[in-house]
Amino acid sequence: MSRLTPIQLLDELEAISRSPPTNFLENVELRAKLYIAAKKASAALERPTVVVVRLLLSQPVEDNFAPKTLDQLLATTGVDRDLLKRILRALTAFGAIKEVDQEKFPLRLQYQMLGNASFGHAVVNCIIREKPTAGLGFGTLMSTWGEVHALLQHLYPVAEKMIDEFDRSISTVMFVDVGGGHGSKAVALKTAFSHLPGRIIVPDLAMSIDQAPKAEGREFQVHDFFTDQPVKNAKIYYTRQCLHNWPDDLSIKILQHLAQAMKPEYSRILAHDQMSRNLEPGSRCRSKISTRWPCVA
């Protein structure tokens, strides 16, 4: 154990991270040893909940936590063998999987919760419903995180399928962004297509809407997506990053409420989410555990 007190140790570490001493940086061996020690200390100190948040933001990729062989992972991911090997080595160093043993790659215990299909359900329930104060920054987090991922307009022919087909005599509503958080995706859509006709509605729980920054271009609606969707006959019902948070039976309920609000032959549901690799757009819903992102079906 260090002769420094924890406070002194903390001060030292903060000083190093602000400005690593030149003699550390120039001594290649010392630098590597310090780096590895810091990584090990970080892994030893990391709380399981922090592991959860870090991994949640980097997308779950596995559908159960039994050790997989390289060939099984190759079949699931379809990527180049050498590339996959390199990624697995990196994941080993990152601490997500144990030492490679005869080409088997078991997830570490702290990561195995990600193999549970109801994991996202539990996390979101915890954040949004049971610990509302813990969820205060969630909408902001989602808005910020979303910035690095493809938006609907990068994946869907908005001009042909939304603008050209919009019929104001059926409904004045173009776009319902179900569970849309702070509405940042709806605003981005309107910014990309300023001539997008019709109203944009963003239903979400009150807790999320109450914190949303005010901006032109969308109307908020306090609504629980497990209840009837009151906005009928809209052109598009869009759910982004919502369905994967719920087990299949609850996801189906969300979709059923949307289906009941739709105008046949006119409205569409666009589910923009993580999908199982063997689920093709347009096919029936199966597991929602991610092997690729994003996908619009």
Ligand SMILES: C[S@@+](CC[C@H](N)C(=O)[O-])C[C@H]1O[C@@H](n2cnc3c(N)ncnc32)[C@H](O)[C@@H]1O
């Ligand atoms: C992962 S976030 C996705 C937010 C947004 N669609 C996006 O992609 O940035 C899930 C959203 O679902 C909302 N949500 C959770 N339970 C809900 C419910 N029962 N009814 C409506 N919205 C809900 C949350 O408040 C949150 O905004």
